Amino acid sequence: MKIDRIELFHVAMPLIYPWRTAYGEDAAIHSVLCRMTSGSVEAWGESTPLAAPCYSPEWGGGIFATARDWLAPSLIGKNIQSGEQLQSELSLFKGNFFAKAILDNTWWALQSRIQNVPLHRLIGATRDVIPVGADFGVMDSVDDLLTAVWQAVESGFPRVKLKFRPGWDVAMLDAVRKQHPDHPIHIDCNSGYRISDVKLFQDIDRFNLAMIEQPLQHDDLVDHAELQRLIKTPVCLDESMTSIRRAEQAAALKSCRYVNIKPARVGGLTNAVAIHNVCKSNGIPCWVGGMLESATGVSICIALGMLDNFTYPADIFPSTRFYHEDLAGPPIELHRDSNGTPSVRAFDRLPDPVPDRLSKLCINRAVLQA
Numbered sequence: 001m002k003i004d005r006i007e008l009f010h011v012a013m014p015l016i017y018p019w020r021t022a023y024g025e026d027a028a029i030h031s032v033l034c035r036m037t038s039g040s041v042e043a044w045g046e047s048t049p050l051a052a053p054c055y056s057p058e059w060g061g062g063i064f065a066t067a068r069d070w071l072a073p074s075l076i077g078k079n080i081q082s083g084e085q086l087q088s089e090l091s092l093f094k095g096n097f098f099a100k101a102i103l104d105n106t107w108w109a110l111q112s113r114i115q116n117v118p119l120h121r122l123i124g125a126t127r128d129v130i131p132v133g134a135d136f137g138v139m140d141s142v143d144d145l146l147t148a149v150w151q152a153v154e155s156g157f158p159r160v161k162l163k164f165r166p167g168w169d170v171a172m173l174d175a176v177r178k179q180h181p182d183h184p185i186h187i188d189c190n191s192g193y194r195i196s197d198v199k200l201f202q203d204i205d206r207f208n209l210a211m212i213e214q215p216l217q218h219d220d221l222v223d224h225a226e227l228q229r230l231i232k233t234p235v236c237l238d239e240s241m242t243s244i245r246r247a248e249q250a251a252a253l254k255s256c257r258y259v260n261i262k263p264a265r266v267g268g269l270t271n272a273v274a275i276h277n278v279c280k281s282n283g284i285p286c287w288v289g290g291m292l293e294s295a296t297g298v299s300i301c302i303a304l305g306m307l308d309n310f311t312y313p314a315d316i317f318p319s320t321r322f323y324h325e326d327l328a329g330p331p332i333e334l335h336r337d338s339n340g341t342p343s344v345r346a347f348d349r350l351p352d353p354v355p356d357r358l359s360k361l362c363i364n365r366a367v368l369q370a
Contacts, residue, residue, distance in 0.1 A: 296352065
C-alpha cells in the first residue's frame with residue numbers, strides 16, 4: 001500500500017486514580033495516536049510510553065517528536081508491502097521502539113481494513129477469545145489490596161498480578177498469599193531490584209508464585225540469567241525484551257522462563273509476532289501486556305494475544321477500570337468464556353478515537369502528507 005497521509009496526536013488521558021509502580025506513579029497516561037491513510041482508506045494505531053522516561057527511555061512527548069520529525073517522513077509516499085519492509089525503512093533510526101510502534105501498529109490496522117480481514121486473523125491467529133488476569137498496583141493500604149484481590153478471585157479471574165517495590169513487598173505478598181494460599185499469583189517488580197537482592201528473591205520462592213516479572217534492570221539479560229539459576233520461581237522478562245535479537249539472546253542465556261510482549265515496547269506488531277515465534281521455538285510461553293492504552297491500542301494488544309503461544313492470562317483491562325470515558329470506541333469490555341472465565345474477544349474492526357474526545361485530550365498534533 002502507498003502511504004499518502006500520516007496524522008499524529010499526542011494525548012494525555014486522565015486516570016480515575018493514579019497508577020503506582022516501582023518507578024513512580026501516573027495521574028494521566030500519555031499516548032500518541034496515529035491516523036494513516038492510503039487512497040480512500042484510513043485506520044488508527046497507538047503507542048503509549050507514559051508521560052516520563054521511567055518505564056523505558058522513551059516518553060510521550062519524545063515519541064511524538066521522533067515520529068513527526070524523523071520516522072513518519074521516511075514512510076510518506078512510499079509503497080509499503082509488509083511489516084518487515086516498514087521495519088527495514090525505519091532501521092536507520094536506532095532504538096526508539098515506542099516511536100516506531102506508532103507507525104507499525106497503524107500500518108497493520110490499515111492493512112486489516114484494506115483487506116477486510118480482522119487483525120488477529122491477518123497475523124495468523126485462530127482463536128477469537130483469550131482469558132485475562134487481574135492486576136493491582138500499589139494501594140493506600142494492604143487492607144484495601146486484600147479486599148480488591150478477594151473480589152477478583154471471587155469473580156473468577158484465573159490469576160492475580162501484584163506490583164512489588166521496596167516498602168510494598170514481602171509483608172504485602174505474605175498477606176495476600178495467606179488469604180489465597182493456592183490461587184495463581186505473580187509479582188511485577190518493574191526493574192526495581194538488583195542481583196544483590198538475590199536473597200530476597202530466594203525467600204520469595206516460598207510463596208509458590210507463577211513468576212517474578214522484570215525483577216532487575218530494564219536493559220539487563222545477564223543478571224536475570226544468574227538470578228533464574230539461583231531461584232526456583234520463574235523469571236519473566238518485560239522491559240528487557242525490546243527486540244527480536246534480545247529475545248534470541250535471552251533464550252540462549254536462559255534469562256527467563258516467561259516473556260511478556262507489549263506491541264508498543266518492541267517496535268510494533270511486526271516485531272511482537274516475531275518475538276512470539278522466537279519464544280515458541282525455544283519453549284518459552286508468552287503473555288500479552290499493555291500500557292493502559294485507549295481502546296484503539298488495547299484492541300491491537302488483544303489481536304496479538306490470540307496467537308497460540310500466549311498461554312498465560314493477558315494484561316487486558318476493561319475501559320472502565322482506568323477511565324471515566326475511553327478516548328476510543330467501542331470501549332474494551334470483559335466477557336465470560338465457555339468456562340465462565342473473564343476474557344476478551346478480538347475485534348473484527350478496531351475501535352477508532354471519538355473525535356470530540358480526541359480533540360479535548362490532544363496536547364499536540366502533526367500532519368504529514370505526500
